[in-house]
Amino acid sequence: xxxxxxxxxxxxxxxxxxCVAALVASFLLIxxxxxxxxxxxxxxIQFLMFSLYGMGWNTIGGYGGQVDLxxxxxxxxxxxTTSVMLIRWDVPFWVxxxxxxxxxxxxxxxxxxxxxxxxxxxFAIATIATSLxxxxxxxxxxxxxxxxxxxxxxxxxxxxxxxxxxxxxDVYYYYVILGFFFLGIFYVNWFRKSxxxxxxxxxxxxxxxxxxxGINVHWAKVKTYAIATAFVSLVGSFHACYIKNIEPEDTMSxxxxxxxxxxxxxxGAGSLWGPIIxxxxxxxxxxxxKEWLGAKAGLVGIDLIIYAVIIMLISAVEPRGIWGIVEKAxxxxxx
Amino acid sequence: MDxxxxxLAAGILIGMVLALVAIGLTIIFGVMDIVNxxxxxxxxxxxxxxLLTAQGMGIDPLFTLPFAAVVGFLLGVICYYxxxxxxxxxxxxxxLLGTFGLMLFLRxxxxxxxxxxxxxxxxxxxxxxSFEVGMGVVIPATKLAAAGLSVVAFVTVWMxxxxxxxGKALTATALNxxxxxxxxxxxxxxxxxxxxxxxxxxxxxxxxxxxxWSVNPFVGLLFTMIAFAIxxxxxxxxxxxxxxxxxxxxxxTEIPGIWDFFTYTFNLDWMSRVPMTSFKYMWVYLAYxxxxxxxxxGLFGWKY
Amino acid sequence: xxxxxxxxxxxEFGGLRANCDISFNVHQGEMVGIIGPNGAGKTTLFNCxxxxxxxxxxxxxxxxxxxxxxKAHEVARLGxxxxxxxxxxxxxxxxxxxxxxxxxxxxxxxxxxxARAKQILYDxxxxxxxxxxxxxxxxxxxxxxxxxxxxGLDPKLLLLDEVAAGLxxxxxxxxxxxIKHVHSDLGIxxxxxxxxxEMVMKISHRIVVLDYGExxxxxxPQSIAKDPRVIKAYLxxxxxxxxxGELSPSS
Numbered sequence: 074x075x076x077x078x079x080x081x082x083x084x085x086x087x088x089x090x091x092c093v094a095a096l097v098a099s100f101l102l103i104x105x106x107x108x109x110x111x112x113x114x115x116x117x118i119q120f121l122m123f124s125l126y127g128m129g130w131n132t133i134g135g136y137g138g139q140v141d142l143x144x145x146x147x148x149x150x151x152x153x154t155t156s157v158m159l160i161r162w163d164v165p166f167w168v169x170x171x172x173x174x175x176x177x178x179x180x181x182x183x184x185x186x187x188x189x190x191x192x193x194x195x196f197a198i199a200t201i202a203t204s205l206x207x208x209x210x211x212x213x214x215x216x217x218x219x220x221x222x223x224x225x226x227x228x229x230x231x232x233x234x235x236x237x238x239x240x241x242x243d244v245y246y247y248y249v250i251l252g253f254f255f256l257g258i259f260y261v262n263w264f265r266k267s268x269x270x271x272x273x274x275x276x277x278x279x280x281x282x283x284x285x286x287g288i289n290v291h292w293a294k295v296k297t298y299a300i301a302t303a304f305v306s307l308v309g310s311f312h313a314c315y316i317k318n319i320e321p322e323d324t325m326s327x328x329x330x331x332x333x334x335x336x337x338x339x340x341g342a343g344s345l346w347g348p349i350i351x352x353x354x355x356x357x358x359x360x361x362x363k364e365w366l367g368a369k370a371g372l373v374g375i376d377l378i379i380y381a382v383i384i385m386l387i388s389a390v391e392p393r394g395i396w397g398i399v400e401k402a403x404x405x406x407x408x
Numbered sequence: 409m410d411x412x413x414x415x416l417a418a419g420i421l422i423g424m425v426l427a428l429v430a431i432g433l434t435i436i437f438g439v440m441d442i443v444n445x446x447x448x449x450x451x452x453x454x455x456x457x458x459l460l461t462a463q464g465m466g467i468d469p470l471f472t473l474p475f476a477a478v479v480g481f482l483l484g485v486i487c488y489y490x491x492x493x494x495x496x497x498x499x500x501x502x503x504l505l506g507t508f509g510l511m512l513f514l515r516x517x518x519x520x521x522x523x524x525x526x527x528x529x530x531x532x533x534x535x536x537x538s539f540e541v542g543m544g545v546v547i548p549a550t551k552l553a554a555a556g557l558s559v560v561a562f563v564t565v566w567m568x569x570x571x572x573x574x575g576k577a578l579t580a581t582a583l584n585x586x587x588x589x590x591x592x593x594x595x596x597x598x599x600x601x602x603x604x605x606x607x608x609x610x611x612x613x614x615x616x617x618x619x620x621w622s623v624n625p626f627v628g629l630l631f632t633m634i635a636f637a638i639x640x641x642x643x644x645x646x647x648x649x650x651x652x653x654x655x656x657x658x659x660x661t662e663i664p665g666i667w668d669f670f671t672y673t674f675n676l677d678w679m680s681r682v683p684m685t686s687f688k689y690m691w692v693y694l695a696y697x698x699x700x701x702x703x704x705x706g707l708f709g710w711k712y
Numbered sequence: 713x714x715x716x717x718x719x720x721x722x723x724e725f726g727g728l729r730a731n732c733d734i735s736f737n738v739h740q741g742e743m744v745g746i747i748g749p750n751g752a753g754k755t756t757l758f759n760c761x762x763x764x765x766x767x768x769x770x771x772x773x774x775x776x777x778x779x780x781x782x783k784a785h786e787v788a789r790l791g792x793x794x795x796x797x798x799x800x801x802x803x804x805x806x807x808x809x810x811x812x813x814x815x816x817x818x819x820x821x822x823x824x825x826x827a828r829a830k831q832i833l834y835d836x837x838x839x840x841x842x843x844x845x846x847x848x849x850x851x852x853x854x855x856x857x858x859x860x861x862x863x864g865l866d867p868k869l870l871l872l873d874e875v876a877a878g879l880x881x882x883x884x885x886x887x888x889x890x891i892k893h894v895h896s897d898l899g900i901x902x903x904x905x906x907x908x909x910e911m912v913m914k915i916s917h918r919i920v921v922l923d924y925g926e927x928x929x930x931x932x933p934q935s936i937a938k939d940p941r942v943i944k945a946y947l948x949x950x951x952x953x954x955x956x957g958e959l960s961p962s963s
Contacts (some may be wrong), residue, residue, distance in 0.1 A: 139910055140501050187701040193500055194443040198636050202693040205633065209690040268816045268825070274805055274814040282796055285762050287788035287865055289818040314548050327629065331508055338505055345802065374519035374625075377512055384509030389494035394503030 086401075090346070101251055105244045110141065112364065114243045120356040121250045122308050127337040127348025128257045129304025132264060132296045133333045134334060135342035138191075138277035141202030144333045146207040149325035150177040151309025156223040156319055163335065170310040177306035178299045180207075190327035191290055201327060208325040222320025225313070238314035246261045246315050253311070257304065261345055264300070273297055277343075305333070339387055341396025350395050358383075393402035411672065415665030417547060423658020424555040428442075428562050428613040429631055430638035430650045435569070439582045439602035440496065440644030445485070445507040447635050448628030450607045454480055454614020455623040457520065459527060466631075469529045469619050470553060472533035473561075476615035477608045484607025490601040511628065520624035526620035550583035554616035561612050565605065566647050578602060582645065630689060634661075637696035660691045714741040714790075715869055715901050716761070721770035723753075723760050730756040733770070738869065744903045745916035745933075749945065752922040754905045755797060758871050758895055762794045763787035770793075775868060788877045789817065792865035794859040797874045797905075807849070807857050808842040814864025824956065826865075832860050835897075836890050852883040859890060870894060872904040876911050884911055891915060913937065923943070 083091055104117060128143065133139050154173030158164035164172075184203050191199055212220045230239040240246055264270045272293045275283040280290050313319055323329075332355075340351025362376035391398055433447050457476045462469040487510065495506040538548045569575040580588040581598040589595045621627075638657045642649025659666075671679040714938065717739040721729040730753045740743050746754050748759055750873045759765040761772055763784035772780045779787050793814075805813070811829040812822075820823050833839045838860055839848060846857055862870055872891065876884045888911055895902050895915075906912040912933075919936045921929040923945040927934060 075821060075823060134501075138501075139503055142504070181831075187697075191700055194504065195640075195700055197504055198443065199697055200642075202636075202696045204631070205693045206690050206697070209693070237486065266822055268820050268822070271805075271809065271825075272691065274809075279796075280806060281764055281784075284764060284784035285788055285794050285796075286814050286861065287785050288813075289783075289785045307890055331505075335505055335508075338501060339753045342501065372520065373524070374516035376518040381509045381511075381513035381516060385491060385506055388498065388502040388506030388509060389491060392498040 076263060077400050079266050080259040082266075083262060086345075094346070098255075101254075105247055107233060111243065114247065116357055116360045118243060118247055118250055119360065120352050121247075121254045122312065122315075123333070123352040123356050124227045124349045125250075125254060125257045125308045126305055126333045127340070127352055128261050129301040129308075130333050131301075131337045131342060131344075131388055132273075132303040133294070133305075134302060135337055135347060136265060136277065136345070137273040137294060138195040138343075139294060139298075140193075140334065141200050141301070142197050142327075142330050142334055143202075143204035143215040143300070144301070144305050145325045145327065145329040146204040147177045147181070147305040148312065148329055149207065149211060149319075149321065150180060151245065151306030152313040152319045152324050153217050153223070154306075155310040155313040156225060157217055159225055159237060159314075160223060163237075166238040166310065166314055167236065170307060173310045174303045174306045177302045177309075181299045182295065182301040184229065185295045189294045189298070204325065204330055208321045211321040211325065217272075218320075220321065222318065222322075222324075223313075225317040227317060238311070246311075250308075250311060250315075253307065258345070265345060265398075269293060295395065335384060337391070339383075339394050341394035343398075344396045344400075347394060347396045354395070355380075355383075367375075411665055412669040414546070415509035415662040415669065416659060418551070418665070419659035420655055421547065421551045421555040421661035422529070422561075422661060423655035425613055425616055425654075426634055426638060426661075428616075429559040429610055430635045430642070430654055431562060431565055432608075432610040433635045433648060434639045434642065434645055434647060434650045435565075435578075435602050435609075436606040437639065439578055440513045440585070440599050442495070442503050443494065443507065443636075444606070445504070445512075446514055446628075447606075447610060448630065448632030449511050449518075450480060450483065450610045450613040450628075451513050451617070452518060452623065452625065452628040452630045453483060453514065454611030455618040455621075455627065456522060456614075457611060458615030458618040459623060466678045468569060469615070470557070472615050473612050474558065476611040479603040480611025480614075484603035484605070487607070488603040492603065494597070495598070501662040511632070515628060516623050519523050522625060523697065524624060524626075526622040526624045527639070529619055546642025548620060550619040554619055557616055561609060564649060565609050568605065569647060572600065593698070598640060599632045631647060633696070634692050637692045637699070640696050656696065657692060659681075660695055661689070663691050714738070715742075715775060716903070717771075717773040718757075718761065719771040719773070721750060721757070721760060721772065722768045723756055723765060724768045729925050731760065734922070734925075734927045735770075736920050736927065737805065738901060738903055740901055741899065742901055743891075743913040743915055743917050745919040746903065746905045746922065747907075747909075747912060747919060747936075748852060748922035751924075753925040754922055754955045755873055756925075757922070758794060758873055758905065761787075762792060764823075788865055791866065791868035792871070793862035793865040793869070794871035795855070795862050795873050797877070804845060806843050806845055807860075810846055810857060811864050813861045814861040817865050829860075829864060830862050832920055835893065836860050836863075837886075852887075853878045855879070856887065856890060859887075859894070863900075865893065867900055869901045869903065872902060872906075874905055874907060876906060877910045885906060888913075888915060 105114070121153070128139060130144055132226055134141050139255045151170070151173040154176055154269055155166060155169040158169040158172065159166070162264070188196065211217055217223060225239070227239055227241070230237055231246055232239050232241045234240070238249065272283065272288045275286065275288060276290050276293060283290055309324070336351035336355050337348040338351065339355055340349065341347030359380055360377065366372050387394065432450070433444060435444060454476045457479045458469050460465070461472040461475045479645050491506070495503045500609060538546050539552065544660050566694045577588070577593045578598055578601065580591065580593055583596060585595050588598070634657060638650055638653045641656060642651070642653030667679065670676070670694060714901065718737070719735050721731055721734045722729065733892050734757065740926045743858065746757065756765065760767045763779065763782050763786065767780060770780070771778060774787070774790060774792055777790065778850065779790065808826070808829050812825045813830055815825040815828040819828070821889050830839070833842055836856060838853070838856055841857070844853060849857065849949055851929060859875060875891070876887050879887065891902060891904070892915065894900050906914070916933055919931065919933055920927060921942050928945060929942045930937070
């Protein structure tokens with residue numbers, strides 16, 4: 074009961090935040106009624122997916138300060154579990170998704186245990202290395218389609234199929250992921266106030282102090298890493314049903330890992346709204362830049378150049394992200 | 409037997425070039441504790457510089473090294489003053505993502521300018537020639553020359569770091585940057601110099617590699633990861649460590665050849681069924697992971 | 713009853729001996745001061761006892777259990793809490809949240825942890841500061857916050873590392889009142905490293921003196937103040953000249 078109450082309790086935020094959040098939430102709920110283009114719809118789904126990825130990353134990366142650049146491997150585990158189970162054994166999404174999460178969590182324990190002996194850049198690069206190893210393995214593993222990947226062909230099913238999550242119209246996908254999005258917010262809101270959340274923030278502050286406060290630092294990190302993993306794997310499973318065509322090169326690439334970390338940082342790592350703000354800025358920017366400059370103007374790569382410049386500016390000028398700027402302005406006003 | 413010796417020889421030769429790739433990373437890391445994700449992109453730019461000056465001026469690719477060195481040095485210094493300098497006061501997350509942004513930037517500018525297709529060197533004194541060193545082992549002349557020149561460049565950089573006043577100032581900055589500043593060493597300029605030397609050594613490596621490796625804008629990441637593995641094995645900040653680790657990692661990249669040798673020698677069926685060539689670089693990543701977890705300071709590291 | 717036994721504790725860093733063959737006991741309900749010049753190995757001793765450093769040799773027994781090989785968090789769970797000399801709080805935790813981190817050791821419930829934290833802050837007269845971030849506070853307040861955080865663990869033994877260093881006389885009085893409250897009202901055994909002689913001499917029952925990593929003296933404040941080795945090592949020639957070779961607790 075207390076858990077539920079804490080998850081739904083946002084009272085420690087200023088009222089302005091809650092008003093804005095309520096406005097955004099209601100906009101998200103009625104967004105499909107506006108009948109924007111299908112491109113806008115796809116962008117919104119991407120935004121919600123990446124918000125969730127970012128929320129997952131934020132638990133370990135933001136609250137815990139452990140820069141993880143290997144989240145794509147868990148996207149892959151979730152996506153592949155769901156695809157394989159659906160294609161081979163016709164297992165519905167609602168079963169394969171928790172199975173995928175279990176696999177991902179299991180893998181996160183296996184690699185997390187040695188991984189968290191490392192700190193700082195060493196940790197970050199090692200997460201990249203594990204992610205690339207897994208990607209290389211998937212690229213030669215015939216059972217999961219090797220480098221060709223897997224394709225869920227929608228003709229076999231009768232959309233709208235709510236069990237298998239096979240739909241013709243994007244609006245169904247939109248509401249499914251929106252549901253997860255709200256659940257994710259409640260979960261993180263509970264997490265940040267939970268025992269583990271407090272321990273993790275203390276670890277970020279000073280590991281020796283945390284240790285002498287009775288916190289098993291290594292285990293707290295491994296646990297939180299598993300939580301972050303579960304988030305990412307869930308969205309990976311959704312990704313499989315939504316995109317229907319997955320291959321190691323784009324599901325598990327380093328770019329996905331970096332994008333996840335980047336959005337959380339752009340928005341403001343270690344705050345509840347940060348990853349959502351980051352995804353809200355970056356995803357539309359990225360897809361529209363690609364559409365206008367890449368596809369229409371024929372300038373290959375220019376979208377990524379602009380995107381790179383944004384990364385560079387943020388990291389050099391305000392590493393605490395957009396939320397950091399908001400907080401700073403607030404504190405200046407209150408002083 | 410010839411496969412084994414051939415693989416080992418190829419591994420050692422490529423390892424010498426890889427050591428030169430890694431020395432730049434280790435200098436930059438040693439001097440200012442920054443991990444440069446754009447390192448492989450510097451190499452890619454070195455490859456294009458070698459290729460284009462060779463084609464544009466009609467000279468042999470092996471003579472383009474001075475151009476590559478100048479381009480690399482300028483690139484490093486510009487990156488430092490224009491960008492990296494502002495990262496230094498920020499937290500580690502910002503530094504990581506910042507150099508990652510630099511990597512994306514350079515890669516996509518290259519994509520915009522050069523296009524995405526593979527390009528390779530087709531002419532040159534050494535291209536297509538090879539030596540037979542006995543036991544059926546054939547070594548391409550380009551690789552041999554690249555390895556030899558890499559060693560020369562490596563030793564030059566090493567001498568620069570150890571035997572000159574500037575090198576000593578760099579080392580002082582690496583050990584204690586604040587202390588060095590109080591001693592009157594212009595640490596900001598030292599940092600820029602580290603970026604210049606680091607970038608120059610890797611662009612030289614790029615100009616050498618382009619003789620036997622085709623170039624496209626996406627070639628960088630692989631080399632960045634290889635360089636990370638070498639630096640991890642050799643110890644972050646250690647120059648001699650980078651050399652030996654380079655040789656080891658060079659041999660690791662030849663594991664498929666060694667695997668083939670055992671497959672044929674012992675005639676093992678299960679071994680032949682493993683698609684070893686697809687795992688070629690996985691071993692490098694795996695090596696990095698294992699090295700870091702088992703011995704985070706590397707074999708020769710002094711910084712942790 | 714003996715709460716903490718340190719037996720022949722030695723800690724080496726490479727070739728450097730920071731602690732050499734140190735033995736002493738702390739009894740239940742005592743207040744023990746550790747003094748010694750800078751670099752005498754006082755903080756290293758705390759780090760060894762609290763499990764942050766692995767010891768080179770020797771044994772540490774706490775409440776009848778050998779804790780020599782235990783990790784820091786295991787030691788803390790047994791009821792041995794400590795504060796840090798430099799409390800580098802860079803993050804975004806508020807004072808109350810900081811104390812809650814400590815309280816979460818004994819409970820999983822957020823509301824219980826919060827209630828306990830509020831109680832501790834009230835007892836130490838810190839409740840006005842509850843909603844400030846620790847990094848925003850002056851040093852004096854930060855030091856008291858670290859005491860409050862350590863109290864959240866419900867410790868049997870509290871190690872205080874220079875909680876009064878760098879404070880003005882009024883602040884020292886406040887900290888002293890806090891320590892007395894912890895010791896007599898809460899019944900927690902206290903061991904403190906301190907440079908502020910006025911305080912340590914006044915409140916300690918017993919004092920252990922370290923110099924160059926070795927224990928050079930142990931005893932009640934009066935005899936320590938008269939011990940020629942202590943005076944030479946710690947107080948220096950000048951102090952001897954000005955105070956006639958005795959450290960008076962009232963000075």
